[in-house]
Amino acid sequence: MTPRGWAVLTLGGLVLALLVASIVLVPWSRPPAPRADQVAALGELPVDQVAHAREFRSALRPGAYGALVVGLLVALLLGLTPLGARLVELAGRPFGGHWTARAVLGGLAVVLLADLLTLPFAAWRQSVLTRYGLSTHGWSGWAVDLLKSYAVSAVIGAIALLGFYTVTRLAPRWWWAFGAAGAAGLVVLLSFVLPVLVEPVFNRFTPMEQGPLRTELMAMAARDGVPVRDVLVADASRRTKAVNAYVSGLGPTRRVVVYDTLLREATPAEVTSVVAHELGHAKDRDVWTGTLTGALGAALAVVALYLLGSWGPLLRLAGVDSVAEPRAFPLLIALVTVAGLVAAPAQALISRRVEARADAHALALTGDPATFEAMQRRLAGVNLADPDPPRWEYLWSASHPSTVERMAAARAYAREAGR
Numbered sequence: 001m002t003p004r005g006w007a008v009l010t011l012g013g014l015v016l017a018l019l020v021a022s023i024v025l026v027p028w029s030r031p032p033a034p035r036a037d038q039v040a041a042l043g044e045l046p047v048d049q050v051a052h053a054r055e056f057r058s059a060l061r062p063g064a065y066g067a068l069v070v071g072l073l074v075a076l077l078l079g080l081t082p083l084g085a086r087l088v089e090l091a092g093r094p095f096g097g098h099w100t101a102r103a104v105l106g107g108l109a110v111v112l113l114a115d116l117l118t119l120p121f122a123a124w125r126q127s128v129l130t131r132y133g134l135s136t137h138g139w140s141g142w143a144v145d146l147l148k149s150y151a152v153s154a155v156i157g158a159i160a161l162l163g164f165y166t167v168t169r170l171a172p173r174w175w176w177a178f179g180a181a182g183a184a185g186l187v188v189l190l191s192f193v194l195p196v197l198v199e200p201v202f203n204r205f206t207p208m209e210q211g212p213l214r215t216e217l218m219a220m221a222a223r224d225g226v227p228v229r230d231v232l233v234a235d236a237s238r239r240t241k242a243v244n245a246y247v248s249g250l251g252p253t254r255r256v257v258v259y260d261t262l263l264r265e266a267t268p269a270e271v272t273s274v275v276a277h278e279l280g281h282a283k284d285r286d287v288w289t290g291t292l293t294g295a296l297g298a299a300l301a302v303v304a305l306y307l308l309g310s311w312g313p314l315l316r317l318a319g320v321d322s323v324a325e326p327r328a329f330p331l332l333i334a335l336v337t338v339a340g341l342v343a344a345p346a347q348a349l350i351s352r353r354v355e356a357r358a359d360a361h362a363l364a365l366t367g368d369p370a371t372f373e374a375m376q377r378r379l380a381g382v383n384l385a386d387p388d389p390p391r392w393e394y395l396w397s398a399s400h401p402s403t404v405e406r407m408a409a410a411r412a413y414a415r416e417a418g419r
Contacts, residue, residue: 003173004310007303010177014300021296022350025289030356033401037408041373042388045403049381056132056384063124068341070121074114075330075337082319084110084330092326102326103165104158110330111157115150122146129240132384137239145239148201160186161329168324175324176306180299187295191287195248195255205232205257213268217256217275224365226282231256231275233263242383245271247278247287256282265382270375273366280361286354301339305332344396351399359406360413367417369410376406 001009042050078084088106095101126142129135135142163182168175199205208214208231221228236244236259243262248255256278262271281287308314309323309331318331363369380387380403387403394402401409 003176004307007176007306010180011300011303011307014180014296014303018293018296018300021289021293025292026350027284027353027357030353030401031360031409032412033356033405033408034412035408037411038388038402038404041404041407041411045377045380045387050387053380053384053386056128057386057389059128059132060125063121063128066124067118067121071114071118072337072341074117075334078110078113078330079334079337080314080317080331084333085319085327087113088327088329099165099169099326100162103161103329106326107161107329108154108157110333111153112150114333134241134384135239136237136241141239145202152198152201156190165324165326172324176303179306180302183298183302184295187298188291191291191294199248199257203234203236205234207231208233208258213263213271216268216272220272220276220365221256221279224276224279224283226279228279228282229255231258233258233260235260237261237264243379244383245274245278247281261382266375266378267371269368269371270378273362273368273372273375276362276365277358279365280358281354283361284354284357286358289354301336304339305335308335348395348397348399352401355400356405356409359401359409363410363413369414369417373407373410376403376410379403 078087087109088102089097091106091109092098092102095105126135126139137145164179167178167182171178208217214231217231218228232255234257236242241261243259243265245256245258245262248257256275258271258275262274266274305323309328314331315321315323315328318328320328320331322328323331359372363372366372379385385403389398389402400406
């Protein structure tokens with residue numbers, strides 16, 4: 001069998017594995033959240049709070065969707081015309097056009113150009129956040145964080161680009177197989193590395209101080225049977241007033257992170273409710289699920305790019321001879337960008353189902369639906385979330401159930417539990 005035949009067979013196997021993993025690991029059914037309860041919850045929220053949140057979200061939309069459109073157009077322009085290949089050549093020219101210079105510097109130049117062209121939309125977002133009081137650091141702090149983000153992306157990107165194009169040169173007929181394995185391995189590695197090496201670049205993390213709240217949180221984790229290395233507090237207040245918490249890391253790097261803003265804004269019982277939600281992610285191995293599906297998806301993408309990239313009309317449009325050469329990197333970016341847009345609604349749906357399961361876990365673990373509902377009101381108020389967003393936007397990009405859905409789920413749980 002030819003390498004292309006093996007690639008087709010591998011692609012089918014990866015698609016099947018991803019489907020099985022999604023069916024088995026993703027909670028496709030969700031706890032009840034009757035629409036009648038959602039409408040009732042919305043009616044009980046302060047009218048001015050809802051109006052202010054919707055005004056804020058409307059102010060964000062032009063920048064968000066403008067960046068999306070411009071990013072797509074730039075990717076298509078560079079990937080489906082010879083312009084991208086010429087940019088890669090130009091970046092490698094000072095080094096004699098060596099393939100390593102084209103691969104690393106050319107690849108980074110393509111990504112940087114797209115970032116720079118969408119930079120005005122990022123600035124738009126920052127201006128909106130500042131105007132509505134969510135951002136607490138000035139333009140200098142925003143610029144520093146942006147440069148940090150570029151630096152981290154450049155390091156990770158340079159390693160990935162050098163590794164990928166080294167493989168394409170050493171194994172010109174089978175690079176897709178090694179590349180798929182490498183992409184999957186990189187996803188797994190980053191799941192371990194990001195929490196301990198990258199997150200501290202943007203925030204300072206300190207163990208939650210000893211006291212009744214920490215004791216309760218650690219006891220709750222033990223009662224839940226969830227091994228948590230620590231509960232950390234992130235100094236989020238230096239850049240935002242938004243409240244949040246999350247779980248990150250795998251195995252020995254797993255930790256629950258709580259924003260310092262959450263500790264300031266919420267009651268201890270509400271903080272406990274939020275952490276119970278995060279324990280739900282750990283209990284159900286959601287990080288592992290995300291890592292596994294991400295690894296399978298990355299491997300699938302490499303094989304699909306190999307198969308699609310050998311299509312003559314695409315190569316002619318990009319002005320390249322092979323998808324495996326560094327000059328074809330803009331074409332790969334264009335294909336990945338389009339695939340990401342197509343997959344966005346499915347990814348959002350999966351995320352909402354996972355978050356709804358974590359909500360159900362929090363309700364069962366704490367047995368306190370009233371506090372859970374109060375916390376959702378507080379989250380919506382402080383974070384200026386639209387409690388019942390437009391349906392089209394919800395289906396396209398919402399990673400969490402809406403505020404009224406979560407409040408309705410708490411009310412349904414209370415009725416079922418007789419509370």
